[in-house]
Amino acid sequence: MSFAELQVCAVEAADAAGGVCVVRCIGGVARAGQVYAVGELRIGLRHIERYGRAVGFFDAGHVAKVHLTGSVVALLAGGQVLTYVPPDGHALAELEAWLATGPPLLEEPHPEQLRSLATSRMQDEELPDGVRLRWGRVALAALDRADRSEERPYVRSYLLQRFGPGGDGDPERDPAALCRDVLALFELTPAQAAEQAPGWRDLPRPAILRLRRIKNLLRCTEPARPYLAATDPLAMAVDAWAAVRPGLP
Structure with missing residues (x-):
């Protein structure tokens, strides 16, 4: 399983419609046409250039100049990480399957980005309650993998407050x-x-x-x-x- 992530090296140009950035792929494969998340906002990856010519994709460890859509491009800063958002808006089932396998999260997405993504989805009131609960469990798993288990009570408290006790036997609630x-x-x-x-x-x-x-x-x-x-x-x-x-x- 591959989760594409891009780290911003520099913003070369930006306006209300989008802009041009130099980015490094730090995970997965970045492809033209993908959508990336910056918090709750979305950025479209429209065009990729490497060594002065257009390419359809580039993978982890490589740098490229990318043309992005979205006004948030103007707010990007060096070091910021953009996380790929699959066409259905999330990769929840894939993440759940991956986390259930047991090995540490030493590849993409980084546990910190995964925690941020999962807690954001958990709090997204546009998603069905059942989906938000599943994202909450992913957030808890990410905290465990990142050795930040002391933060688990905050997620569990939110789930309990928002959804009530786990009548389905959910120990986290x-x-x-x-x-x-x-x-x-x-x-x-x-x-x-x-x-x-x-x-x-x-x-x-x-x-x-x-x-x-x-x-x-x-x-x-x-x-x-x-x-x-x-x-x-x-x-x-x-x-x-x-x-x-x-x-x-």
Whole structure:
């Protein structure tokens, strides 16, 4: 499977209709006629030149001058990565099959670009809910492959908030599991954090960052808390942390 990606080297000309850029293919095969994504925006690859002559394609490791369509070309900058968008708008099934095979993502797309693409699709309200949930699972897999698993609670919290608990047995939308996993990341108890909070400005930088990390992660439990029974010890633990959170940096 090949995912074409282009990295911008330089923008030579640009106007409201498009422009000309020098790009390096960093993955897959770039072909004239393809569409590439820049965040939520789209760019058309209209024409490719190499060594002064038109070519139909070029592959990873090579540089070319490309003619692009779309006003966003004027906003491109060196180093920016453009990701190929297949004709159906996404390659969801292909990505799911690839991620299910197990090996690390050491080829295209890079895990960071994959995470960005998947979270963008997950939040795209024009897509059916079922498709958005599938993109959410791809985002979680990309975080695992990129060794950024601590960011998983943010994706899981979004999925729970937007789509509710996984009645289909989806463990990623299990409110209790989300709360347990978030609280397990904390190195302090609520009492210890509350003790440090009033004088946090005088703490060493690592201690301040630890408190800030806790505060940010606690936000992920908010969509889950209404699904926990008031007498559940886990709910009590979440509530204890919620009482501390306003005082954290």
